[in-house]
Amino acid sequence: MALAQTSFLSGDPRTNRRRVRQSFTLSLVMVLVTIAVTGCASTKTSNTARTATEQLLISSAIDRAMSNVRFDEFANYKVFIDEKYLDSVDKGYLVGSLRHNVLQSGGQLVATADVADVVIEPRSGGVGTDTQESYLGIPSLGIPGMPIELPEVKFVSRDTQMGTAKLGLVCYDPKSGKALGLGGETTALTHNNDTYLLGMGPFRSGSVLDQREKAVGFNGVGGSFMSNPAHIAKSKPVMMVNKPAGMPSLDVPFNAAPQIATLPEGITTNR
Template sequence: MMKPHTLTAVALLALTLTACSSRRETEPPRSATEQLLFSTAADRAADKLAFNLQPGTRVFVDPANVEGVDSKYLLSAIRDRILRRGGELTDKKDDAELVVEPRIGAISVDADRTLFGTPAIPVPLVGLQVPEVALFKRSHQQGVIKVAATAYNAKTGRLVQSLDPVYGFSNRKDWTALIFFSWGSTDLMPEEDKKDWVGN
């Protein structure tokens, strides 16, 4: 008859052998979901910036105070909204009539997770881990962007418009029940595109 500690070791090994594993090989460091959380929140925040422009106004969007992950996408979204409102973009401040200076108060992804069950447990001797046992699990990721902007006369430096902070949010939620049943919801893309997304 096997000793208790031997039975325990065998059970742990059996559990590790049934665990699923994956390894990144060619993907970039950040997942598509994280990128979508940033870009979707950026689009929604940019939509709320109510630029008051005369058609044909030459505008320089100053990137000096814009930093952070995906800030270039947010800047591009702001430029797009200026064009939609009749502005004309210029890459040189000296050629502009109006300077728009965006400032970012937040550009990040928050995450929270609730688990009723047993978390994954590493097994140091074999370099594997006992898989997670989720009787119920909920995870929520939210993209959050806060952006404001100041528009001033490029020649005189006088204030033309001060835009109060606006916010953009995006969400991804996932649930697991009784280990095997999983489902999720997201607002990261139109409904017609969700069926083709492996991450949904």
């Protein structure tokens, strides 16, 4: 019994060294396998040359300017829109909105002026955006006689981007060339505010935020963590054709798709 115990004890160091070598070999193999299978992935993102906020500011200003025009006066008239004197940013949207309003009022669009009852001649007095930056804090200060400048400190700052649309409209009879009314100009403004408090933000407000919330239920760009959660809504369906009475209609329910992605359970959106 004593001999067996002595033999076991004398063989224990060799067993330990063997186990250490096995553990080291196994660890080395695992490290090599990890290096071999480990990879990296990167996601490439890009942005359009013009931000969506800028485009929304301009399109919203155009919509607001159009809302100040009496398009119902073109009902039952053949209308030609002459855009040769129109030169502006987002000209396509401006002309398309003008055509839409004429059609919505009951007017009929024609392709040439010689068959029209009325020619509408739009012009741009200014369609674009401006940026204004303001802050409350301490400006950067230079120390006299020393190449040192103390950085500025902003307690509260606000970046405001404004959209402007000034449109001119005149109508005339294509046969006589005489004006059918005084015409005039219509101007509208939009704005988007990004406010920062001690470096926290942005806290958003303005026309773009209101439009996004009206469309999808929240601002669509994440908002700030200190604002109240908003309900995620669906956009109102766009009715394209009003069918005359007596025409068959498809009794298929319309299910509008959500205007934003479905969020994971337990996560809410904040404005």
